[in-house]
Amino acid sequence: MLSERRLQVLRAIVQDYVGTEEPVGSKALTERHNLGVSPATVRNDMAALEDEGFIAQPHTSAGRIPTDKGYRLFVDKLAGVKPMSPPERRAIQNFLEGAVDLDDVVARTVRLLAQLTRQVAVVQYPSLTRSTVRHVELLSLAPARLMLVLITDTGRVEQRMVDCPAPFGESSLADLRARLNSRVAGRRFSDVPSLVEDLSEAFEADDRGTVSTVLSTLLETLVEENEERLMIGGTANLTRFGHDFPLVIRPVLEALEEQVVLLKLLGEAKDPGVTVRIGHENAHEGLNSTSVVSVGYGSGGEAVAKLGVVGPTRMDYPGTMGAVRAVARYVGQILAES
Numbered sequence: 001m002l003s004e005r006r007l008q009v010l011r012a013i014v015q016d017y018v019g020t021e022e023p024v025g026s027k028a029l030t031e032r033h034n035l036g037v038s039p040a041t042v043r044n045d046m047a048a049l050e051d052e053g054f055i056a057q058p059h060t061s062a063g064r065i066p067t068d069k070g071y072r073l074f075v076d077k078l079a080g081v082k083p084m085s086p087p088e089r090r091a092i093q094n095f096l097e098g099a100v101d102l103d104d105v106v107a108r109t110v111r112l113l114a115q116l117t118r119q120v121a122v123v124q125y126p127s128l129t130r131s132t133v134r135h136v137e138l139l140s141l142a143p144a145r146l147m148l149v150l151i152t153d154t155g156r157v158e159q160r161m162v163d164c165p166a167p168f169g170e171s172s173l174a175d176l177r178a179r180l181n182s183r184v185a186g187r188r189f190s191d192v193p194s195l196v197e198d199l200s201e202a203f204e205a206d207d208r209g210t211v212s213t214v215l216s217t218l219l220e221t222l223v224e225e226n227e228e229r230l231m232i233g234g235t236a237n238l239t240r241f242g243h244d245f246p247l248v249i250r251p252v253l254e255a256l257e258e259q260v261v262l263l264k265l266l267g268e269a270k271d272p273g274v275t276v277r278i279g280h281e282n283a284h285e286g287l288n289s290t291s292v293v294s295v296g297y298g299s300g301g302e303a304v305a306k307l308g309v310v311g312p313t314r315m316d317y318p319g320t321m322g323a324v325r326a327v328a329r330y331v332g333q334i335l336a337e338s
Helices: 004-020 026-032 039-051 068-078 086-097 102-117 170-184 189-196 205-223 235-244 250-256 259-266 317-337
Strands: 120-124 133-142 145-152 157-163 230-233 275-278 290-297 305-312
Touching: 004 026, 004 039, 004 068, 026 039, 068 275, 068 317, 086 102, 086 317, 102 120, 102 230, 102 305, 102 317, 120 235, 120 259, 133 170, 145 205, 157 205, 170 189, 170 205, 189 205, 230 259, 235 250, 250 259, 259 290, 259 305, 290 317, 305 317
Parallel strands: none
Antiparallel strands: 120 230, 120 305, 133 145, 145 157, 275 290, 290 305
């Protein structure tokens, strides 16, 4: 375990390097920070930190920079989450409250996160598997053609066309709509199949084929693989950090184009807390020079998806963690009220 003084030195090195982009020397540390010890003692502490792999010397200069291991300790032991100021919180709330539907909420969230953190923002749409049914609407388009509209508790709307095996009257349609909603409204998606399995038996024989077709369409909607949708924004922010990527920026950009990679980076939505993955903790090789800060969001205290940012390891971790957490909280509130 590092001594408290060496932890202070590490914190100072991280803060200076993030702020100045320059390797940090012992003289600068003693001038900028009230460490209470001589420059010689700071040099000894820096040598010990380097021996243990928390800092490294990038060139022949006297300065040192944090390693992935150093950033990890900084985040785990030292970095509190920097709270957003009241004006910042009001700005977040006002910007997100203007959204008109779920797509707009996600688009605004991506834009806001990218602006607040000056990183690449990634927002996952609320997953259907973790949602509940708010309402199922059935609309008649033709005697044997219907539209099924599924509305979730997170404001997500899925529409499907249903070609019926026979004409389906308005009274039967109203009956099916009422019976369907009485069974599934407010219920988790995972519960729906067992709730509707015998529903067609409540209808006349001539209508059972259409009822079964509608139910099949509903169940297909619940399990479709395209539910894991993402929106990404602020990729141009990476161009400000060209010198932070030791090779080239291309592998980072290529990794960000892979939806599967991004979903793995964000992690499981059921883990609602702030997660920070630093450098080589990211399994994808193209992202070994980046850090990912993510958090779950949702309504009713349960996370239904993740949002986060991707940027260089030389990142303002307390500020980024605070911004990501604050935005997630407001998005959850908006979904709960929608």
